[in-house]
Amino acid sequence: MTETKTATERINIERLMSKIEALGQVGGLPGGGVCRLALTDEDKAGRDLVVSWMKELGLKVTVDEVGNIIGIRAGRTDGAPFLMGSHIDTVRTGGYYDGNYGVLGGLEVIACLNDARITTEIPVGVGVFTNEEGARFAPDMLGSLAHQGQLDKEAALGAVSIDGKVLRDELVRIGYMGTEPVGSMRAAGYVELHIEQGPVLEREGITIGAVEGVQGISWTEVNIKGVSNHAGTTPMSMRCDAAYCAARIAVFVRELALRMGRRQVATVGAITVWPNLVNVVANRAKLTVDLRNTDNELLKQAEAELAAFLEQLKQDEKVGIETRKLARFEPVDFAPEMIDLVEREARALGFSVKRMPSGAGHDAQAFAPNCPTGMIFVPSVRGISHNIEEHTEPKDLEAGANVLLRVVLNRAGSAA
Amino acid sequence: MTETKTATERINIERLMSKIEALGQVGGLPGGGVCRLALTDEDKAGRDLVVSWMKELGLKVTVDEVGNIIGIRAGRTDGAPFLMGSHIDTVRTGGYYDGNYGVLGGLEVIACLNDARITTEIPVGVGVFTNEEGARFAPDMLGSLAHQGQLDKEAALGAVSIDGKVLRDELVRIGYMGTEPVGSMRAAGYVELHIEQGPVLEREGITIGAVEGVQGISWTEVNIKGVSNHAGTTPMSMRCDAAYCAARIAVFVRELALRMGRRQVATVGAITVWPNLVNVVANRAKLTVDLRNTDNELLKQAEAELAAFLEQLKQDEKVGIETRKLARFEPVDFAPEMIDLVEREARALGFSVKRMPSGAGHDAQAFAPNCPTGMIFVPSVRGISHNIEEHTEPKDLEAGANVLLRVVLNRAGSAA
Numbered sequence: 001m002t003e004t005k006t007a008t009e010r011i012n013i014e015r016l017m018s019k020i021e022a023l024g025q026v027g028g029l030p031g032g033g034v035c036r037l038a039l040t041d042e043d044k045a046g047r048d049l050v051v052s053w054m055k056e057l058g059l060k061v062t063v064d065e066v067g068n069i070i071g072i073r074a075g076r077t078d079g080a081p082f083l084m085g086s087h088i089d090t091v092r093t094g095g096y097y098d099g100n101y102g103v104l105g106g107l108e109v110i111a112c113l114n115d116a117r118i119t120t121e122i123p124v125g126v127g128v129f130t131n132e133e134g135a136r137f138a139p140d141m142l143g144s145l146a147h148q149g150q151l152d153k154e155a156a157l158g159a160v161s162i163d164g165k166v167l168r169d170e171l172v173r174i175g176y177m178g179t180e181p182v183g184s185m186r187a188a189g190y191v192e193l194h195i196e197q198g199p200v201l202e203r204e205g206i207t208i209g210a211v212e213g214v215q216g217i218s219w220t221e222v223n224i225k226g227v228s229n230h231a232g233t234t235p236m237s238m239r240c241d242a243a244y245c246a247a248r249i250a251v252f253v254r255e256l257a258l259r260m261g262r263r264q265v266a267t268v269g270a271i272t273v274w275p276n277l278v279n280v281v282a283n284r285a286k287l288t289v290d291l292r293n294t295d296n297e298l299l300k301q302a303e304a305e306l307a308a309f310l311e312q313l314k315q316d317e318k319v320g321i322e323t324r325k326l327a328r329f330e331p332v333d334f335a336p337e338m339i340d341l342v343e344r345e346a347r348a349l350g351f352s353v354k355r356m357p358s359g360a361g362h363d364a365q366a367f368a369p370n371c372p373t374g375m376i377f378v379p380s381v382r383g384i385s386h387n388i389e390e391h392t393e394p395k396d397l398e399a400g401a402n403v404l405l406r407v408v409l410n411r412a413g414s415a416a
Numbered sequence: 417m418t419e420t421k422t423a424t425e426r427i428n429i430e431r432l433m434s435k436i437e438a439l440g441q442v443g444g445l446p447g448g449g450v451c452r453l454a455l456t457d458e459d460k461a462g463r464d465l466v467v468s469w470m471k472e473l474g475l476k477v478t479v480d481e482v483g484n485i486i487g488i489r490a491g492r493t494d495g496a497p498f499l500m501g502s503h504i505d506t507v508r509t510g511g512y513y514d515g516n517y518g519v520l521g522g523l524e525v526i527a528c529l530n531d532a533r534i535t536t537e538i539p540v541g542v543g544v545f546t547n548e549e550g551a552r553f554a555p556d557m558l559g560s561l562a563h564q565g566q567l568d569k570e571a572a573l574g575a576v577s578i579d580g581k582v583l584r585d586e587l588v589r590i591g592y593m594g595t596e597p598v599g600s601m602r603a604a605g606y607v608e609l610h611i612e613q614g615p616v617l618e619r620e621g622i623t624i625g626a627v628e629g630v631q632g633i634s635w636t637e638v639n640i641k642g643v644s645n646h647a648g649t650t651p652m653s654m655r656c657d658a659a660y661c662a663a664r665i666a667v668f669v670r671e672l673a674l675r676m677g678r679r680q681v682a683t684v685g686a687i688t689v690w691p692n693l694v695n696v697v698a699n700r701a702k703l704t705v706d707l708r709n710t711d712n713e714l715l716k717q718a719e720a721e722l723a724a725f726l727e728q729l730k731q732d733e734k735v736g737i738e739t740r741k742l743a744r745f746e747p748v749d750f751a752p753e754m755i756d757l758v759e760r761e762a763r764a765l766g767f768s769v770k771r772m773p774s775g776a777g778h779d780a781q782a783f784a785p786n787c788p789t790g791m792i793f794v795p796s797v798r799g800i801s802h803n804i805e806e807h808t809e810p811k812d813l814e815a816g817a818n819v820l821l822r823v824v825l826n827r828a829g830s831a832a
Contacts, residue, residue, distance in 0.1 A: 196649065197646055197649050198645075198646055198648075198649025198650055198651075199645070199649075199650060199651075199654050200649070200651060200654075203654065215648055217648065219694055219695075221694075228800075228803075229614075229615065229799055229800075230613055230614055230775060230776060230799065230801060230802070231681065231683035231685055231706045231708070231775075232614075232631055232633065232681065232706075232708050232774075232775025232776045233612065233613050233614025233615075233616070233774070233775030233776055233799065233801075234614050234615060234681070234775070234799060235614075235615075235616060235681065236670070236673050236674060236681055236682075238615050238616075238619060238799070241670075241683070243666060243684055243685060243686075243687055244666055244667070244670050244684065246663070246666075246687070247662070247663035247664075247665075247666030247667050247684065247687070248663075248667055249663075250659060250660055250662075250663030251660070251663050251664060251667050254652070254657075254660050257652050258652060265647065265648065265650070265651065265652055266652075267647035267657070267695070267697055268659055268660065268663065269647055269659060269689075269692070269693050269694050269695060269696050269697060269698055270659075270689065270692045270693055270694055271659055271662070271663070271687055271689050271692070272688075272692070273685075273686065273687050276685070276686045276687070276688070277685050277686055278635055278637075278685050278686055278704040278706055278742065279635075279683070279685060279706055280685050280802075281683055281685060282685055288694040290647045290648070290694055290695055292647070292648050326694065358648075358649070359646060359647075359648025359649030359650070360646060360648045360649055383645055383646065383649065383650060383654070384645075385646060385649075386646070386696075387644075
């Protein structure tokens with residue numbers, strides 16, 4: 001079989017869509033969307049379905065000690081496989097595509113290889129990683145981090161869910177406490193197909209995102225202590241107004257992002273004030289600041305500017321301000337060769353492409369330090385995700401999966 | 417008895433304090449403070465106690481059709497009495513002084529007149545007005561407004577409490593549905609002794625506030641409709657962030673007050689955002705704006721500037737903004753002759769005095785359109801009120817009551 005032959009292979013969108021819809025029924029919500037929190041009965045049913053598909057496709061399926069499922073298709077030679085994959089756990093009101101598209105897109109690529117009787121040079125696999133969302137257990141990306149030796153097995157197994165269950169027990173309960181040693185599998189490379197979960201591709205009319213990396217994330221909770229006073233009788237000069245300080249911080253955070261420009265984003269998504277009454281100056285406020293940048297030095301600069309602003313505000317407004325770091329992830333850069341490859345294969349198929357960072361975390365970032373890693377994004381309608389209205393057009397799902405197929409053929413090599 | 421004689425009369429602070437403490441036990445809370453919501457069993461017990469004191473002092477006690485209690489001490493001539501008074505209902509976690517001090521200070525003045533066997537030229541009375549706080553029934557100042565013909569009797573009687581009871585029924589239940597026609601009593605004047613409920617007198621080291629009037633109040637609820645989006649994947653330029661808009665409004669409101677200066681105060685006390693998550697751009701926010709000024713034209717200007725700002729913000733940030741008026745009271749001016757009198761008598765007693773507006777509403781404002789009306793303020797420790805920590809030093813309570821005594825002697829005339 002020649003290079004010319006493989007270059008003409010295309011995925012079957014009907015087959016892919018039928019799997020997406022079938023998996024979407026598992027944990028399906030009455031009003032649409034899916035609730036398949038990690039290691040629940042719904043997750044077990046989803047896993048069972050995916051494993052049955054893997055077996056139908058002839059993959060050798062293993063489950064490791066934290067429940068990661070890997071299906072491998074043999075190559076001409078043994079050795080480290082080139083992996084596709086993602087996750088099938090969802091948030092409480094999730095959609096059909098987040099995670100599932102990467103897993104099922106991978107299975108569709110395997111199906112195409114089977115149909116075309118292509119034997120790749122090295123093995124090709126599809127991974128389903130445990131608890132990517134972090135909606136039931138912390139941390140998120142638990143399975144892929146453990147898989148790539150970046151999270152201790154015991155720490156992963158001891159994670160406690162929001163409903164008070166230990167991850168180890170839940171793995172046993174649903175029958176996904178596997179025997180494959182976790183953290184030992186080397187991959188020749190990893191590519192993850194995923195919906196963008198943001199509005200950029202749709203707004204710019206672009207089909208494929210060649211993901212350059214994952215933004216670094218800094219989450220800070222800010223607690224402000226003011227003094228409660230009567231809104232009518234307290235002169236402006238005598239106030240220590242916690243709600244006003246919260247507002248100043250939210251405005252500062254927006255201005256900071258605009259001033260820094262480029263890939264700095266900054267959000268105050270949560271604000272709570274006490275006693276929250278129309279005629280009482282607030283004596284307490286709590287808010288969160290979400291800062292993200294693809295450049296760790298710039299992210300550190302944003303954090304430092306926020307800290308300096310809070311210090312000044314504390315003095316100016318005579319309030320107490322305490323901060324608590326809720327999360328801090330360094331930015332992850334994907335391999336230039338993988339970014340280039342995604343871009344090149346997309347263009348070869350006639351699709352418009354944009355190099356872009358991922359604003360959200362993904363399993364791919366666990367692989368990035370260990371092997372050439374990349375991601376392929378397709379547009380999210382109205383940028384909506386983690387929501388039952390999450391949607392991507394079938395033509396875009398088809399485009400992304402075709403790019404995935406070509407990337408796999410390129411990296412795994414078509415030997416026969 | 418000569419003017420010289422009456423000028424030397426002084427109130428008895430021990431007697432006043434013993435009444436304040438006794439009334440404070442009625443509805444007393446376990447951790448301190450008082451809960452005596454209008455027309456509850458606790459309010460009935462407080463009324464019974466005050467009425468018993470009025471009768472001990474020889475006052476002729478009447479109860480009108482909305483439960484206002486008036487105790488009258490006869491003068492040399494008949495006719496309209498000069499009234500003192502306030503209320504004894506409290507907020508849910510109230511203190512010992514708000515309202516109670518004006519009523520019991522009035523009774524202490526009566527006791528002094530009795531002790532000194534002074535007969536005033538015109539009758540002198542003490543009023544206890546129903547539901548001043550508005551914490552159980554709306555509107556606040558219900559009793560005094562009805563008493564001065566500014567609130568229809570049927571509207572007052574039909575008011576429904578936060579616990580679903582009709583005011584008329586609750587008056588009957590506690591035995592305070594009186595027979596005295598409400599709205600018919602003319603007063604020769606009214607003066608109300610009250611704690612400041614703000615921090616100004618204490619901070620400035622001043623003993624007596626000669627109250628010039630009550631600020632006008634404008635309360636607006638602002639509802640903002642944005643678009644929920646991922647905090648990591650949504651570029652700053654593509655956001656319709658309801659939380660950010662709420663913050664902008666809170667900052668604008670502070671700046672507006674500082675820019676207008678003088679007696680403009682402005683507060684955003686309540687802010688709620690949805691879904692209130694660290695990594696989601698808020699799609700909805702609700703906040704309240706409390707604007708107050710002693711000058712109605714300036715208050716209107718502040719309202720207009722807020723409206724213009726909201727209109728601009730709506731366009732700039734591509735959000736929906738809707739407003740709802742929660743309350744609007746015009747400012748009330750007290751009689752210059754009464755303000756002057758309070759100031760003069762305070763100085764005659766050697767107290768420092770400050771002319772100042774009231775930031776909160778009081779029963780006095782119901783009288784202001786109908787007769788010469790004034791108020792005497794004394795300092796509130798740390799400006800705290802509507803709180804179990806509400807406190808005023810006994811020496812300040814004594815000073816205020818002595819000013820009240822001299823104001824009454826001046827306005828009612830000492831005939832014997």
